[in-house]
Each structure stands twice: as structure tokens, then as C-alpha cells.
Amino acid sequence: MNDSTISRKNFIRNASVLVAGGTGLLGTAQRQEGASDGGSEGALGVEMTGSGDAAAVPANAPGTPGSGDQGKKNYSFKNVRLETGFDYEDNEVAHTRTELFIVKVADGKIAAVLPNDPKADAIDAGGRLMLPAFKDMHIHLDKTFYGGPWKARQKKNRSVRDMIALEQQINPELLKTSTFRAEKIIELLQSKGSSFARSHVNIEPTSGVQSLKNLQQALQNKKAGFGAELVAFPQHGLYYTASTGLMREAAQMGIDFIGGLDPQSIDGDIERSINFTVDLALEFNKGIDIHLHEGGDSGLRTVEYLIERVKAQPALKGKTFLSHCFVLARLDKAKQEAIADSLAGAGIGIVSTIPFGGTIMPIPTLYKYGVTVLTGNDSIIDHWNTFGTGSVLQKASLMAQLYGYSTEFDLSRSLKLATGNILPLDDKGKRQWPKVGDKASLVLLDASCSAEAVSRVPSVRTLVHEGMIVYSV
Numbered sequence: 334m335n336d337s338t339i340s341r342k343n344f345i346r347n348a349s350v351l352v353a354g355g356t357g358l359l360g361t362a363q364r365q366e367g368a369s370d371g372g373s374e375g376a377l378g379v380e381m382t383g384s385g386d387a388a389a390v391p392a393n394a395p396g397t398p399g400s401g402d403q404g405k406k407n408y409s410f411k412n413v414r415l416e417t418g419f420d421y422e423d424n425e426v427a428h429t430r431t432e433l434f435i436v437k438v439a440d441g442k443i444a445a446v447l448p449n450d451p452k453a454d455a456i457d458a459g460g461r462l463m464l465p466a467f468k469d470m471h472i473h474l475d476k477t478f479y480g481g482p483w484k485a486r487q488k489k490n491r492s493v494r495d496m497i498a499l500e501q502q503i504n505p506e507l508l509k510t511s512t513f514r515a516e517k518i519i520e521l522l523q524s525k526g527s528s529f530a531r532s533h534v535n536i537e538p539t540s541g542v543q544s545l546k547n548l549q550q551a552l553q554n555k556k557a558g559f560g561a562e563l564v565a566f567p568q569h570g571l572y573y574t575a576s577t578g579l580m581r582e583a584a585q586m587g588i589d590f591i592g593g594l595d596p597q598s599i600d601g602d603i604e605r606s607i608n609f610t611v612d613l614a615l616e617f618n619k620g621i622d623i624h625l626h627e628g629g630d631s632g633l634r635t636v637e638y639l640i641e642r643v644k645a646q647p648a649l650k651g652k653t654f655l656s657h658c659f660v661l662a663r664l665d666k667a668k669q670e671a672i673a674d675s676l677a678g679a680g681i682g683i684v685s686t687i688p689f690g691g692t693i694m695p696i697p698t699l700y701k702y703g704v705t706v707l708t709g710n711d712s713i714i715d716h717w718n719t720f721g722t723g724s725v726l727q728k729a730s731l732m733a734q735l736y737g738y739s740t741e742f743d744l745s746r747s748l749k750l751a752t753g754n755i756l757p758l759d760d761k762g763k764r765q766w767p768k769v770g771d772k773a774s775l776v777l778l779d780a781s782c783s784a785e786a787v788s789r790v791p792s793v794r795t796l797v798h799e800g801m802i803v804y805s806v
């Protein structure tokens with residue numbers, strides 16, 4: 334890296350928007366393969382300061398907010414490595430083929446994918462691999478310690494009800510800085526290649542709808558470089574604390590999903606709680622994403638009752654998710670298969686942080702039956718957990734290690750966990766991304782192919798969100 338390259342630390346501390354020029358330094362493998370195809374101009378980065386993505390940006394910077402040409406976002410990358418197919422040995426995928434291309438971006442979308450021209454007037458991707466931007470599909474951007482000092486979680490407060498009592502104490506204080514901290518955590522996610530998140534946001538009597546308002550302010554400040562969908566989350570129970578009125582209010586405040594929490598162990602009534610959630614989602618045309626930590630009979634009955642209700646409501650198919658759903662890990666194999674089949678039939682997805690240790694989720698079984706599987710960091714650093722890195726590519730890597738997805742093919746497929754199920758190649762090795770008209774939300778990183786990216790979790794060098802170059806080192 335040369336002197337003009339931005340340090341990651343500075344990005345995290347100060348930057349809102351970074352402007353990419355040439356991104357010349359090649360990884361070792363790319364330098365060998367790509368040296369004759371492209372130049373290696375010095376990397377160029379400009380650090381911006383300020384709290385908003387609309388901060389002043391050099392007028393000649395392509396695809397950046399405030400460039401005097403906002404919304405146009407027309408430019409090209411050259412020396413872009415894209416996957417083009419699989420090579421087989423003994424009927425097994427042995428290698429992923431790649432070639433260098435020019436990728437044109439216009440109005441936030443992929444405008445063309447053309448044969449490479451190293452001399453083109455374009456931003457030099459330096460032979461780096463282009464992948465779809467990552468998506469963190471389960472996180473709590475509204476309540477985090479991130480942006481403040483390190484603090485590990487405490488041994489006490491183990492149950493969800495303990496945690497509710499703790500939140501009733503600390504949330505008023507957290508709300509004072511929650512907009513700032515949400516912006517910091519968004520910058521962390523961006524630095525790890527995510528330009529989109531599904532964030533749960535606390536809706537409960539202690540915070541009212543203020544946590545939602547504070548997060549919406551942070552998202553507004555960051556909207557040029559980051560997208561989100563929001564889940565109104567009754568973190569303190571719908572009935573355990575009186576939250577149904579607030580949930581109705583939140584449903585009319587620009588959220589996308591109605592959340593839920595452990596209907597039996599927190600609210601004491603599976604049907605009453607699920608019925609409220611489903612009915613509210615139907616009334617306001619929202620999706621559903623329910624935190625389900627509880628196991629045992631009540632956990633299973635919750636899953637089965639939700640399946641029953643969603644099957645009867647086609648509008649909710651494909652828009653309903655269970656987050657965590659640890660109960661699936663505790664079922665016997667035959668029951669896991671039966672439930673996976675039912676979930677797929679009802680169009681209900683599972684959002685998992687890929688836990689390990691005592692709880693191994695049946696992710697391979699979910700994939701086998703075609704259940705949509707998503708992942709997220711959940712917590713980066715907060716009172717619930719302290720292990721989040723911000724990288725969902727790391728989650729894909731953990732999944733591959735945990736379930737033995739170690740072949741070229743299996744590793745390449747595992748990338749979908751990080752991208753919200755977009756893969757550059759289909760299972761036959763035909764290129765399906767990027768296509769003209771796709772959103773120009775992408776990353777560039779030092780890897781020769783998806784499989785290597787999942788295996789090694791290289792640093793993300795460039796992030797583009799809907800044509801906007803957010804971050805480049």
C-alpha cells in the first residue's frame with residue numbers, strides 16, 4: 334500500500350465516503366495472472382470527514398455523492414476479475430475459471446460487461462475479484478456499544494427475561510448516543526463489504542419508538558452508501574411488557590417487517606403472540622421476522638403454528654423468517670427433515686448466525702429442502718454478545734468449516750450466505766452475475782475466485798453501493 338491509501342483505522346474513525354481511483358496493488362496470485370492484462374497504478378483514496386454521506390467530495394470523483402453529478406453515477410471499472418465457469422476433473426469441479434472484464438456502471442446499475450481493455454479510461458480494479466456486495470441480514474444497529482470503549486458481556490443476566498430487565502435499566506442511556514453508534518457500526522459493516530442490512534429495532538415501553546427514530550436518522554445520514562430494511566422488534570415481549578400499541582405505531586413508521594420474541598417463554602401464549610404478529614403484518618402489508626430462542630416443545634409448536642398460519646396466507650410466503658430458531662438444532666434427524674420440508678413449503682426462511690459449540694443448526698438440511706437461509710452478525714459488541722466482527726463473509730467461512738464444505742464447488746456455493754443468495758456462477762458454472770440491469774452493489778477483493786474468498790476471508794478493498802463508491806483501500 335502506498336502513502337495515499339487510506340488506512341482502515343482512519344476509515345472507521347472518520348470516513349463517511351471514500352473515493353476510489355485506481356486500486357492498483359495486486360494480490361500475489363492476481364499479479365501473476367493479471368500482470369499482462371492491466372497496469373498497477375498506485376492506489377488512490379481520499380478520506381472524507383464529516384458525519385454525513387453527503388459531505389463534500391471532489392467534483393471529479395465518479396459515483397460519489399456531492400460530486401456535482403449526484404444520481405448520475407456513470408463510470409467503468411477495468412481489469413475486473415469475474416468468474417466465467419468451472420473446470421472439471423473426474424466429474425468434480427476442480428477449478429473456477431476467471432477472466433478480466435470492463436464493468437460499466439450507470440445510474441446505480443450494471444450498464445455493461447465488456448471484454449477487458451487495459452488502456453480504457455476507467456477505474457483500475459487491478460485484477461481483483463468482483464463479487465456481489467454482502468448483506469448482513471440480522472443485526473441490531475439501534476443498540477450497540479460499538480463506537481464506545483470495549484466491554485465484554487457479563488456472566489450474569491443469562492436468560493432473555495434477565496436481559497429485558499437489564500435493558501430497562503440501560504436503554505435510556507444507550508438512546509442518547511444510538512444515532513452516532515449506529516453510524517459507526519454501519520461504517521464497520523461497510524469496511525467488511527456489506528452495503529445492506531436487515532436491522533431489528535427495539536420497540537418496547539422503555540424506548541417507545543425513539544430507538545427506531547434514532548436509527549432512521551442514522552440510516553438517512555448514511556443512505557448514499559448503505560441500504561437497510563427494518564424489523565419492528567418487541568424485545569420486551571408483546572404482552573410481558575405492554576408493547577402491542579407501540580408495535581402498531583411502529584408498523585406505520587416506515588418499517589418493513591413485524592418482529593416477535595419467544596411467544597411462550599416471554600408472553601406465555603404461542604397463539605396469541607403469533608396471531609398478533611401475523612395479523613399486524615397482514616394489515617400493514619409487511620413481512621415477519623421472529624426471534625425464536627426457545628427450544629423444547631414450545632419452540633417446536635411455535636414453528637409449527639407459524640407454518641400453519643403462513644401457509645394460509647400466500648401474501649406472507651417468501652416474506653416470513655425465523656431468526657435463530659435454535660429448536661431445529663435439537664430435533665432428531667427425521668423431524669429436522671420434516672420441518673425443513675414444511676418451512677420450504679410455507680416459504681419461511683431461517684436467519685442464523687451459524688452458532689457452534691453446543692448448538693449446531695441443521696443448515697445442510699435446510700438447503701437440501703430449499704429453505705432460504707440468511708445470516709448476520711446479530712451483535713457486534715453489546716450486552717448480548719461480544720463476538721461480532723462485522724463480516725458476513727467470515728460467517729460463510731465458518732459455515733463452510735462447520736459443515737465440511739471444503740471442495741471448490743461447495744466453497745463457491747457457500748458464498749451465497751454472505752451475499753443474500755446471489756452467486757456469480759450458477760451450479761452448472763454459467764455466469765449469472767453481474768448482469769446488465771443488476772444493482773451495482775459489489776465488492777472488489779484479493780481472491781482468485783469465490784471459493785478462495787470464502788476459505789481465506791480476504792480484506793474487502795472496495796465497496797460499491799448502488800453505483801456509489803463507498804469505500805476503497
Ligand SMILES: [Zn+2]
Pocket residue numbers: 471472473533624656711
Ligand atoms: Zn437478534
